[in-house]
Amino acid sequence: MLFRFLVFLYPVIRTLGPATAALLLIAGISLIGYAVLRQPGLWSWLAAGACLLSAGLLALLCHSYHWWLFKLRPHGSLFIPIK
Template sequence: MLFRTLVFLYPVIRTLGPPIAGLLLVTGISLIGYAVLYPHGLRGWLAAAACLVAAALLALLCHSYNWWLFKLRPRGCLFLPFK
């Protein structure tokens, strides 16, 4: 199931993945600055941590996309997504 989802989302991950990861990184850094300037609660830090973790995971997925496809491939059958 995850393999077919990755194959289906190939154009989106390859084209939009790195820019979205960069935007999440910038957003996370901006939220850290906001949390430092306005230390009223924990929400700013949690949002910054969530953005930075999401950026790291998306960058990892984009960088090693072929490895993920190799590891998650179906065993025992040949799945060709092309018609």
């Protein structure tokens, strides 16, 4: 099921994935700056951590997308994604 979901999302991950990861990284860094300068509350730090974690995971997915497809493929059949 995860394999089919990744194959379905291939055009979205290939085109929008790196840009979204970069925007999440910028948002995380901005939230850290906001938490340091303006509001030292816990929610700002949690939001910054969530943005940075999601940016890292999305960047990892975009970088090693074909490896994930290879590892999650159905066994017994050969799947070669067509570009």
